[in-house]
Amino acid sequence: MPKVYIDDDVFEFEGRPKILEFCLQHGIELPYFCYHPALSIPANCRQCLVEVGQLVLNRETGQPELDAEGKVVVRFFPKLMPSCATEITDGMVVRTHRSSALVRRAQRENLEFILLNHPLDCPICDQAGECPLQELTYKFGPDSSRFEFVKVHKPKRIPLGPRVVLDAERCINCTRCVRFTEEISRSRQLTIIQRGDKNYPFTAPGMSFDDPYSMNTIDICPVGALTSADFRFRARAWEMASTPSICTGCARGCSIYIWTRHNRVERFTPRHNPLVNDYWMCDEGRLSYRRLNENRLDGPHVREFEGLRAASWEESLRRAAHLLRSAPPEQIAVLASASLSLEDLYVIRRLAFEVLGTPHLDFLRHEDPSFEDAFLRLRDRTPNRTGCELVGISPGPDGLPVQQWPQALRDGRLRLVLVFGDDPLGTGAWPVPEAGEWIVASSHWTETASRAQVLLALCTHAEATGCFVNQQGVLQRVRPAKASKGMDRTLVPEMGKSRLDHHATPFDRWWGHEHYFDCRPGWELAQGLMRELGSPVDYTGPEAVFAELAQAIPALRGLSYAAIGLQGVRLDLHPQPVA
């Protein structure tokens, strides 16, 4: 096995790894800016320079030559080499800042150069707190600057497109954004204009940076040069909590972090997941976080006279159960949403088939061919259609498929519709019916919700725990990123915590309750209805539901929340009936 000598350690390696990647994999931190694992390597920031040499081998014996003091002789390259672009070869000797004063000096001096014309406006920069330039300057940079001149001024606060704002003075010309548009989104909407220290990224004249993936450049920008028009100045990294989750904008289910402050969702950012979305997500998915804050249904409601009034959970569940009992099973239809979790779907299925005894169970397909592209976006706009199929959300024997329900409501074959999480009227999937009664579990005020006899408040995926299976068959988990009413976020171990959650004084704690909603996850609502209807189900939590699911569905066999982890699991998705 070939060997490489890094500082005072010997490593074996395979293939032709680059020094930087190899060091990072082995826990040796090297500073860098322009390198990004998903992009080409231009080696232009020059921050990761290291000393590189080769052992001098005796031509006859093939053994390393020793000097008079018995030390191995190393022939070093005359110049420092960029570790991001230099391939490791057998017998290579690498000296990083840990062992080389020359490398330490080069790193320090390069940071002095980078900061020369940087505005150093960390106190007002949106990137403060999550800025590699800030961090690496503390770790590797100079303690002061010798630059005594007016800095180069460049354009500030320039909208590059509808979603990305440029502050050219902060740009360090790493070209990650330009390479992203060339290599990943392939829109080629960005380039570097000007020369030398006047360089900055920009669009061609008359062009707008409206690439559907444009906001990924904000994530990969190592400084605050590219910021989100939506998020600018809204929150600081340390004030927010980030929780690993998924985007529910389409059937890709991109891995994301949900960032919350004061229990309000402030942004989505992509989370690296090679199984699903690599490092990226689309702009539309990213901005779909707004839906989690707006038009939310707070607590259950029941219809009284012509209007809906707030009611207690007990009352609303009792009213719902009464309605369900009063209709013959074959006249009840249960509509589940493909945006609900596997756990929700499973308990709803049990409610429909085992307790209500109706054969009419189905879900709506929400497809938008114009949304699909060759990268991440898919025409199926629901995150868990594969999950619906896996759990068996489909009509039972003699059950009507969902397309026939509107007609069946009109001609009286159906009388009561129980809707979980979907909005068939608002989305235009169904014509507005003249007949029928509705029990609706919804997270938002929707057209369907407004017609309900009983309205149950449903959690969004940001307030619940559950699993989703994307179109490629990757099973991922969501965790509660924000608390619902009655839930103490400090007691939920899976919820991301900000500094304000668990540090400092009581004045630092999250305040206000306007972003807390009284809602419950789908499985819990279905279980509540089952209990009201006399079924003795008792799931202690979503994990217990999943444990049962893992028993019932062959594709999930052997899985647990722990096994799914942060990356998710690719399922073997041969169509299998529910046991």
Place this chain on the structure above:
Amino acid sequence: MEWKRYRALLLPPIPNLRDISVYEAHGGYEALRRVLTDPAWSPERLIEEVKASGLRGRGGAGFATGLKWSFMPPPDGRPRYLCVNGDESEPGTFKDRQILEYNPHLLIEGALLAAYAIRASAIYVYIRGEYADWIDRFEEALEQARARGYVGARICDTDFGVAFYVHKGAGAYICGEESALMESIEGKRAYPRQKPPFPAQRGLWGRPTTINNVETLANVPLIVRHGAQWYSRIGAPKHPGPILYGISGHVNRPGVYELPSGMPIETLIYEIAGGVRGGKRLKAVIPGGSSTPPLRADQIAGITMDAESLRAAGSMMGTAGMVVLDEDTDMVRVLLRIAEFYHHESCGQCTPCREGTGWLVKILRRIAQGEGKPSDLDLLLQICDQMEGRTICALADAAAWPVRHTVQRFREEFEARCRPSLVAVPETIPS
């Protein structure tokens, strides 16, 4: 060879030589025909011949041309390229345009020979866009050559064929850097590429490519025509051949002079270029374009224009674009002007060059305005230290070397500008 008896080979004084008939009448394209039609002249033999001639690149770096050609990997049936670097743009350098204007067929013939040697399927001639007249004349010559069957398929009725394209640069200094030149041809912003991989491994569109300077390729037909032995005896033994010396600055007869390599600098200034203008004394010589370290007048005695001699004197041959500066020259202003050029032309890709060139200018401007601080000189040298050898291409070096060497060799002049000015201190009134 006595230089006075030297007869120009690259730019012979033949009227209308750019007409193909005249060029052919004086032996033009014979070398190409011989190489293509004589089975003894295999590509390998041609490479060996150029190696034996000792020809070194005339673009500035002075690398052995035959050796560079031999780096090309064996043919694999897929395209490989020759790039002709005519992006000449270093201050003080203006010799390639003479070939493009007066003897374009020599370049075409040289490029075809090189393409044959490295088995290139296409030749790209990259000419600086501002050289509009020379581009027109070169394209005219290319059309003539195409009409005579020297360019295109089945050249000289042999199986050898090559496509020939002229690419006009948009006028950035960095486009003359070989890897940036390839990026420019590929239609991208001319950013230099990190090496390795070298162009012979991965060049234009990822295929093996060789890049040669215009003057370098113009030497190749001479080598074939007269033989490597003959060629290697011209001028300096380790840097042989005719050289186009571009002499500018404070001399009586500035211009491009073709003479053997290894000419003494003093001869070039005082005999060829007619001495220093106005009978003044010499102060400094920049021997090979603005990036080469300047020599003080007292450093040039016995120094000849070839790589070895100039290296020993602490400078470089570069492009042999010699800038002569007389005793009245303000070296601070000269250096500021050079530094401003490199600051303006830095592509901005690498941090040390992008930021360092601007910092150098700011300090030099302060010194030139008489507001320099004594510590500025050491700071200048430290910034040069921070730039040299730390970037993808050599532009940072080209920017730092003149600063380092001018400050070191003319330090007293810089120090004089950095002394605190004598300001009357108001007398304090004892209390």
